[in-house]
Structure formats: C-alpha cells, structure tokens
Amino acid sequence: MSVSTRRLQKELTDIKRDGTPVGIELLSAEDFATWYLSVEVLGNTVYEGEKFALKFRFDNQYPISAPAVQFVVDDHYTAPVHPHVYSNGHICASILGSEWSPVLSVVSVCVTIQSMLASCKKKERPPDNDRYVSHAPENPKKTRWDFHDDK
Amino acid sequence: MEMEEKEKDNETTRPSNARLEVCDQRVKIKKWHAIAQWRWDTGNNDPEDDGEGDVCGICRVPFEGCCPSCKMPGDDCPLIWGECTHVFHMHCLLQWIGTASSKQQCPMDRRPWVTAERKVD
Numbered sequence A: 001m002s003v004s005t006r007r008l009q010k011e012l013t014d015i016k017r018d019g020t021p022v023g024i025e026l027l028s029a030e031d032f033a034t035w036y037l038s039v040e041v042l043g044n045t046v047y048e049g050e051k052f053a054l055k056f057r058f059d060n061q062y063p064i065s066a067p068a069v070q071f072v073v074d075d076h077y078t079a080p081v082h083p084h085v086y087s088n089g090h091i092c093a094s095i096l097g098s099e100w101s102p103v104l105s106v107v108s109v110c111v112t113i114q115s116m117l118a119s120c121k122k123k124e125r126p127p128d129n130d131r132y133v134s135h136a137p138e139n140p141k142k143t144r145w146d147f148h149d150d151k
Numbered sequence B: 001m002e003m004e005e006k007e008k009d010n011e012t013t014r015p016s017n018a019r020l021e022v023c024d025q026r027v028k029i030k031k032w033h034a035i036a037q038w039r040w041d042t043g044n045n046d047p048e049d050d051g052e053g054d055v056c057g058i059c060r061v062p063f064e065g066c067c068p069s070c071k072m073p074g075d076d077c078p079l080i081w082g083e084c085t086h087v088f089h090m091h092c093l094l095q096w097i098g099t100a101s102s103k104q105q106c107p108m109d110r111r112p113w114v115t116a117e118r119k120v121d
C-alpha cells in the first residue's frame, strides 16, 4: 500500500468520524486517486446560494507533493467567478503550488478555498482568463503559476 | 537503544568497577529522560484526543508507530525535532526536505528547518 493511500485512508476515517466543516461536503471518494468535495460559502457573500465542487487528484507522493485541485466544470457545476479562478476550473492559489505543505489535508485545502471565496467582494474572472484557458494543460499542476498576492 | 549500547561500551573500558556501576545507572536514567522529554515536547494534551496520542503531521501516524515508509513495525523509525520545537518522523521530514518545493522549510511554520540538538543530559 502506498504512502499516499495510507494518508488518505486516515483523512477519510477522520471525515467519516468527525464530519466536515460547515459548507463542505464529501461528494465521492471511491478510490485514493480522485476525490470530489462540494464547497458552499455561507452567509452574506457574493456567492450566496451557489454550490461548487472541487476535484482532488493525488499522486503516490501525496502529501509530500501537492494534490491537483480544480473546480468541477460540467453539466451540474461551474467554476465560481473569482479573480483567481479560471473558467476551466483551475485555481491560482499559492497553497496548491509554492506554499503547499505536507501537513495540509483535503479538508484544510477546502477550507482555504472556501475562505478565499468568502473574502471576494466583486465577481470577476482573472484578467488573462481567455488566454490561459485556451492554452491551459489539463492538469493544473502542470501550470507554472505566478501567484498574485491577495492584498 | 543503540546509543545506550555505545555508552555502555565506553564505560566498560574504564578501570574501576565502582565507576562502572554508577555510570550504568546514569545511562539508565538518561534514557528515562529522553522518553519523558519527547512525550512532553509534542505537548498535545488535548483530552479530546481519543487516546491516539500525538501524530506526525505529515503521515498522521502516531509517533508510537513507525512512518508509512517503514514497512515492518519493528523498523527503526526515529523522530526528529526542529529548533522551532516541531517534531516529525525523521523519514517523513527528510522526504519533504528532499523536495525542491519544501524550500527546506518546516511544514508547520514554514521557517527554515534547523534540526535541534537534543541534549540528553
């Protein structure tokens, strides 16, 4: 059994025992390669009433290597309109790249993204959305992100 | 374990029997210190902690157990402390520090990792 599988098994046990934070739900974790979780931003925010889904992909180096995380864009879900979220679901968030730490987890990533959405004042796409989306690799981890600082 | 053995060996080269006894005792006490220390330093005395004890933040396996890279439960899987006081399985931390993306930082506080000298005395 790989190291990533054992770590994910522990995370899954914790989720099943302790539940997930408010607004976050486990949609599916059928194997230890791909998980889906939903994220809602509660309270009075620009995303009121919207529900998004995050797709996590893990390689067998997880948690030493960061998971590939993106918003699901399909018939049911869209990517939130946010200055750090591209319309193909890719997210420009430093914790998914240069600021990843192996003590983070699936749930803590969801919480971080949830608060990134909660603090958004104005719904808009990143300025380079169209250019990025037309050239983006399928896996967001293959993008070399230049992280804009959230001020 | 290994350290204790080594120290004993050193002591047996000493000439006096009386001294050897004293030193042997000291060695034993030292070992107790070491155990007590690491249980305190990880310092998570949360009563909610369902008896699982302290876990390594990287692999989430309790420190009493070995890390997932150690296949056999009996494998020697030491712990490592940073000067920041954070503690991990040595194998887990070295795996992280070995990656470029770690920037040699502690996973908990992202300060440059400096392994603490554990003085047993």
Ligand SMILES: [Zn+2]
Pocket (backbone or CB within 6 Å): B056, B057, B058, B059, B060, B061, B067, B068, B088, B089, B092
């Ligand atoms: Zn570990």
Ligand SMILES: [Zn+2]
Pocket (backbone or CB within 6 Å): B066, B067, B068, B069, B070, B076, B077, B078, B089, B091, B092
């Ligand atoms: Zn180990």
Ligand SMILES: [Zn+2]
Pocket (backbone or CB within 6 Å): B082, B084, B085, B086, B106, B107, B108, B109, B110, B111
């Ligand atoms: Zn630290």
